[in-house]
Amino acid sequence: MSAVEAAAGLQQFLVLRYHELKRRLVQRLGSDEVASDALQETWLRLSTRRVADTVSDPWHYVFRMAVNASIDLHRSANRQLSAREVDELLELADPAPGPADAAASQAELEALVRVMREIPERRRNILLAVRVQQLTQPEVARRMGISLRLVELELQKAQAHCAARLGR
Known part of the structure; x- marks a missing residue:
């Protein structure tokens, strides 16, 4: 089985077990919305990443991937700008002349x-x-x-x- 077929197989697994995965993620993450976002991100990651030809336990693989996706989403949502980035935003030139x-x-x-x-x-x-x-x-x-x-x-x-x- 190729990496593309393996990823497609995992996507199919996610679709078939979506409700069960989501229920477990809600228990783990404490939010229905976060669980949904994590599963969506997992679907996208499976479509763009190379996956090993064989995954011995698709349930744990997809579940762990969803948990990691939720962590990444949380980090990006809570990321604060550095002082340098704030300064750069404030220095944007006003297009209208004074x-x-x-x-x-x-x-x-x-x-x-x-x-x-x-x-x-x-x-x-x-x-x-x-x-x-x-x-x-x-x-x-x-x-x-x-x-x-x-x-x-x-x-x-x-x-x-x-x-x-x-x-x-």
Whole structure:
């Protein structure tokens, strides 16, 4: 018998003896709900684990597995976060910018608009097409009816001007 067949056989045993197993688990664990959860977890574990080809006593094997599952479920339910985990949760960044961030972003945007107005119109249009509209340089050249080399030069000049005036 293969390990898969053995696990399937134990699952079948669990189904056939479910009520008896549950009654004994309730006596042992003191809770109908905990016993049910433990048997469900045992079913799942049997479907995902390799089991020895032969189990000499399926009753004790499945029962012990259910008791162990209940212990694991209890531990995971009562697990407390460590101080480090609490700190990490508290440090999660708020996705919404605060008032200071919003004001700084607005000021940067206004400065960029002023600098962009200083650039000649064709150069500005090329910069906007590439950076804002995300067109490729060959697309910009075709649309504007100019050479690719001129697009490259104008883009370099526009970026250099913005970097120099914005201090970057």
